[in-house]
Amino acid sequence: MEVSVENITKTYGFQKAVDGISFKVKAGEIVGFLGPNGAGKTTTMKIITCFMPPNEGDVKVGGISVLSDPEEVKKHIGYLPETNPLYKEMPVIDYLRFVAEIQGVQKEKIRERIVEMIQVCGLKSEKYKKIGELSKGYQQRVGLAQAMIHDPDVLILDEPTSGLDPNQIVEIRELIKKIGREKTVILSSHILAEVEATCDRILIVNEGKLVADGTANTLRKQAQAKEIVKVTIEDGDRNQIFQALQKLETVELVDLLPQYTQSYEVQSKPDASSRRAIFKLCTEKGWTLTEMTPVERKLEEVFRDLTITN
Amino acid sequence: MKKIWIITKRELRSFFDSLMAYIMIVLFLGFSGFFTWISGSDIFLVNQASLQTFFGIAYWTLFFFIPAITMGLLADERKSGTLELLVTKPVSSWQIIIGKFLAAFLLICISLALTFPYYITVANIGKIDHGAVWMGYLGLLFMSASYISIGLFASSITSNQIVSFLIALFIGIFFHLIFGIASSGSAGWFAGILNYLSISTHFESMARGVIDSKDLFYFLSIIFFGLIGTELSLSKRNLSN
Known part of the structure; x- marks a missing residue:
């Protein structure tokens, strides 16, 4: 089921929390929502899940508008809010039954769905305990289980892995990936590595605006117009090599890397590559080129560049 | 209808799980039983x-107990954030409100049903006016429904249960006492209006065994306005949360 966010704006008082965000997510796609605190991630998710209407714009889930028929939209959405609110005094199994009933799961299927969710989310040993007695990680699993109990077409997860231990994080990521093959998944996170590992596509929001949209690789490339390579050249005088490298036509800047005395970081001019030239230079001068690796910018740096405005 | 019942069921169960219901029932039976049978101007x-004595006592005990039942209904959901969970499920805010209203109302019905032994006992002691007793119970139910509706509204405008309790009592005391007192202190059409607004006017006429469409209209309008107010404050959720 396709989720299409069309130019939504949301204002709290005078502050614009979301300012004209538009994007589309297709079925079978996992989209990661990134952004610093207060960027508008949670607000956007609250609008998609019909918690509150946008001031302007519209969101369509499978072609149905959240403004005209929120009741129908809600049937297709599974939502895990950021704070993972739960009825603490209810036992896990009763709570899942309540959510299944209210989501309109057919009576004869409820039992089967609960058993499946308990198994998938690893809640077997905790199912009769009251939710308030569970650890944070288990509560997070209950939150995930309730979001998926009606087998929704669209899954909206606001920081799904917060509070989980590393093993659980890996499990939940695998689970999300599995679900994402058929369903539409939108998840938000602060952890960039997680988004990179689970998501097909990344959306970065900052101050209510969408500042980037693409796969992790395209984002990196976009942010990195200049080629940087790390080269290690042996059998030569350091200063000579340094100067020779700097004289190359395509090279803009050469950095000496102090900890590896034979290594240099070579930054090329925009839209140019110096790799061939470096190789030729070495053969001419009889130096031995032992390493030449492109330096990739980390997603963290891309994120910082895009979200730090001043 | 089904969705409303699902919410009612959960709410009722949480009343009993949290001991709220038992405390409420024990206190209600304790108070009303003590004053009806043992102390003061008892039977x-x-x-x-x-059962006039009992109705007079219940009139006051319910006034204090109902805000205690309703105070958490929405305020607690707002505080713990489960309101967000509930309104993002395929239920309308009306279904949530009616479901919670019914849960509180059923709890009152259970408490009142447990006072039937009083009725049976008195009926065995002497000649009782059965009509008046049933009308008295009906009056208590209508009054309870009105206070539940006010309490639900109070619960919807705050995330603090104590504040919710106090607001419900504050609104309630006008209908319960102040309008009545004010009407006896004023004259003319103004006194008439105040007298009409006072719950005791309508409750007492019902407890005597007289039912009038005016009384029904009065109770139903309080319930209606309370629920409308709740709906309005619930749908304005984006302002507070």
Whole structure:
């Protein structure tokens, strides 16, 4: 089921929390929502899940508008809010039954769905305990289980892995990936590595605006117009090599890397590559080129560049 | 309808799980039983086979107990954030409100049903006016429904249960006492209006065994306005949360 966010704006008082965000997510796609605190991630998710209407714009889930028929939209959405609110005094199994009933799961299927969710989310040993007695990680699993109990077409997860231990994080990521093959998944996170590992596509929001949209690789490339390579050249005088490298036509800047005395970081001019030239230079001068690796910018740096405005 | 019942069921169960329901029932039966049978102007002192004494006591105990039942209904959901969970499920805010209203109302029905032994006992002691008793119970139910509706509204405008309790009592005391007192202190059409607004006017006429469409209209309008107010504050959720 396709989720299409069309130019939504949301204002709290005078502050614009979301300012004209538009994007589309297709079925079978996992989209990661990134952004610093207060960027508008949670607000956007609250609008998609019909918690509150946008001031302007519209969101369509499978072609149905959240403004005209929120009741129908809600049937297709599974939502895990950021704070993972739960009825603490209810036992896990009763709570899942309540959510299944209210989501309109057919009576004869409820039992089967609960058993499946308990198994998938690893809640077997905790199912009769009251939710308030569970650890944070288990509560997070209950939150995930309730979001998926009606087998929704669209899954909206606001920081799904917060509070989980590393093993659980890996499990939940695998689970999300599995679900994402058929369903539409939108998840938000602060952890960039997680988004990179689970998501097909990344959306970065900052101050209510969408500042980037693409796969992790395209984002990196976009942010990195200049080629940087790390080269290690042996059998030569350091200063000579340094100067020779700097004289190359395509090279803009050469950095000496102090900890590896034979290594240099070579930054090329925009839209140019110096790799061939470096190789030729070495053969001419009889130096031995032992390493030449492109330096990739980390997603963290891309994120910082895009979200730090001043 | 089904969705409403699902919410009612959960709410009722949480009343009983949290011991709220038991405490409420024990206190209600304790208070009303003590004053009806043992102390003050009890049945033996009045020396009449009627439940007027009990209705007079219940009139006051329910006034204090109902805000205690309703205070958490929405305020607690707002505080713990489960309101967000509930309104993002395929239920309308009306279904949530009616479901919670019914849960509180059923709890009151259970408490009142447990006072039937009083009725049976008195009916065995002397000649009782059965009509008046049933009308009295009906009056208590209508009054309870009105206070539940006010309490639900109070619960919807705050995330603090104590504040919710106090607001419900504050609104309630006008209908319960102040309008009545004010009407006896004023004259003319103004006194008439105040007298009409006072719950005791309508409750007492019902407890005597007289039912009038005016009384029904009065109770139903309080319930209606309380629920409308709740709906409005619930749908304005984006302002507070």
